[in-house]
Amino acid sequence: MTTERKRTYIWEVPVRLTHWINFFALIAFSVTGLYIGGPYIHPYSEQSYTMGWMRFFHLLAGYVFLMSIITRIYWAFAGNRYANWRVFLPITRKQREDLEGATKYYLFMSKKPPYAAGHTMCAGIAYFVLFLLFLFQIFSGFALLSYGSPGFFHLILGGWLNSLMGIQAIRFWHHMVMYFIWVIALIHIYLATWLDSVEGNGLMGSIFGGYKFITGKEWE
Amino acid sequence: MGEAKSGSIYDSLRKKGVSRRDFMKFCSLMAATLALPVGGAARIAEALEKKQKPTLVWLEFQDCCGNTESFLRANDPTVAQIVLDILSVDYHETIMAPAGKQAEKSLSDVVKNQKGKYLVVVEGAIPLKDGGVYCTIGGRTAHDIAKEVCGNAMATIAIGACAWDGGIPAAAPNPTGAVGVKDAVKGITLINLPGCPANVVNLTGTVVHFLTFGSLPLTDSMGRPLFAYGRRIHDACERRAHYDAGRFVQAWGDDGHKKGWCLYQMGCKGPETFKNCPAQKWNQGTSWPVQAGHGCIGCAAPHFWDTMTPFYKRLENVPGFGVEANVDKFGAGLAAATAAGLVVHRILRASKKEKSSEEEK
Known part of the structure; x- marks a missing residue:
């Protein structure tokens, strides 16, 4: 393509920072959480403290993740237009048209790539769902933790969930939602690399550097 | 500590040959069970030296008698004696001597003559479906009996899982509409001792607390005493x-x-x-x-x-996906299916692209 491209600052520091914190947290959560749910290594040394360390890093990742999510919620109100909470919900007519366009493109029903400067509307909705899953993981995680450490702090962060769901149901869904997050993550990476290659706007690089090279086709 | 008042609990124990030493051991056991501070045992001893035996009736509804078995198998001789001596068990279907009309009479006598002064232990769930016909004793429904006997008691102790929240009779699909005492009879002084069965030491501890301090022990949000159900x-x-x-x-x-x-x-x-x-x-x-x-x-x-089922697995199975479909198999399958779907999508993409580039030519 020979169209002139404009270097535009899309993803501000808090957006990129929370993205990568979440990335590493989710890996830590999965590795340690799978062990906590069903221990897959069995050390036999007298000095081992395997479950203790797994739980430690799971909880540590939990607190870091909690801070990351709080930061991102704040930035949904304080950040630029691409980080704003409105991009996650199809509020305007323009957004609903974009949703239709992107969905059609992904299903091979249209040949016009979405060309979004920020998130496509499909991505926005997916991240909204992902955000709800994150919130559930935080609340259910602290609900499980509150069993061993009852107190006001854990009560407000998730202990209240114990009065709505049985503990085994919380455990079950806390485990199951991990797989739902995996599914969204897989699709996310696939679509991001695809759009990057089609649109050539530096999408994959933008999550590191923050800039995209947009052509003017993007919805504003 | 003065001499035992005649007719007190300690007095009757002494007459039965319980030594002072054994009595104090029992008081210490109770103080430890209730997690009382230093001096707790002495306070318990003092109370038992003065207090009269409270009358107790024991109702059995939809149950297996397991809590009665647990109660009777307090096999430390002293504890067993004390349990049966602290409590004047006036009505208990499994162990009482009278039968039929006489048994009914001893129950109604307690309710009539000692209104507001007796303790009642309920074992078993209470069915509410179809007017409560699934459990009747002497022609009266369990619900009816519970309302009258618990309603006139000083306090009610629901013993075992069934009396607490319906337990096994209330397990899905709960054909008889079984519930625990807390849902069947509202507005009573109630404490729950769940477990299948409950531990007799906790029952004794609850009664001793009641005798010593004149109140039931502190409970959690589900009505269980914290001394026994406060720690995981x-x-x-x-x-x-x-x-x-x-x-x-x-x-x-x-x-x-x-x-x-x-x-x-x-x-x-x-x-x-x-x-x-x-x-x-x-x-x-x-x-x-x-x-x-x-x-x-x-x-x-x-x-x-x-x-809590399956008892031998960490988590329940995923419903609708067969007996062995646990959450890991389901989730890994879901992730694998997604990955496979994306691979298919990529192949389709490749073929579409070829087509479109052909079209361009």
Whole structure:
């Protein structure tokens, strides 16, 4: 393509920072959480403290993740237009048209790539769902933790969930939602690399550097 | 500490040959069970030296008699004597001498003559469906009896899982509409001692607390006394160190099982259950399930028959996907299906692109 491209600052520091914190947290959560749910290594040394360390890093990742999510919620109100909470919900007519366009493109029903400067509307909705899953993981995680450490702090962060769901149901869904997050993550990476290659706007690089090279086709 | 008042609990124990030493041992046991501060045993002793035996009636509804068995098997001779002596059991279907009309009379006499002064223990669930016809005694429904007897009592103790929240009779699909006392009879002074069965020491402790302080012990949000249900089994478990170290039993009878490692992977529900089993134990403090090498089944947890099963697995199965569909198989399958779907999508993409570039030409 020979169209002139404009270097535009899309993803501000808090957006990129929370993205990568979440990335590493989710890996830590999965590795340690799978062990906590069903221990897959069995050390036999007298000095081992395997479950203790797994739980430690799971909880540590939990607190870091909690801070990351709080930061991102704040930035949904304080950040630029691409980080704003409105991009996650199809509020305007323009957004609903974009949703239709992107969905059609992904299903091979249209040949016009979405060309979004920020998130496509499909991505926005997916991240909204992902955000709800994150919130559930935080609340259910602290609900499980509150069993061993009852107190006001854990009560407000998730202990209240114990009065709505049985503990085994919380455990079950806390485990199951991990797989739902995996599914969204897989699709996310696939679509991001695809759009990057089609649109050539530096999408994959933008999550590191923050800039995209947009052509003017993007919805504003 | 003065002499025992004639007619007091201590007086009747002494007449039966319980020594002062054994009596004080019992008071210390109760003080420890109730987690009372220093001086607790003395206060209990003082109360039992003065107080008269409270009348107690024991109602059995939809039950298996398991709590009665647990109650009668307080096999420390002193505790057993004291339990049966502290309580003047005027009506108990399993152990009372009278039958038929006479038995009914002893119950109605208590309700009539000692209104507001007697204790009642309820064992078993109360069915409410179809007017409560699924459990009747002497032509009256369990619900009817419970309303009258518990409604006129000083306090009600719901013993066992069934009397607490319906327990096994209330397990899905709950054909008789069984509920616990808390849902069947509202507005009464009630304390719950769930468990399948409940521990007799906790029952005795609750009664002793009532006699000593004139009130029922502090309870949690589910109406269970904190002294017995305030700590999680997992946090007081003697195998907890193995859990933290990552030493788990992986199959019944394997090396770890023989060495007494943690039963977490065998479906132990200790991490989900609040009860004082690890401290109190059973059969005169001999052992308890985890010590004996079997995981906790969470019998003191709410609706345990529905929520804590399968007993030998950590998590319930995914409904609608066969018997062995656990959450990991389902989730990994879901992730694999997604990955496969994306691969198919990529192949389609490649073929479409070829087509479109052909079109361009």
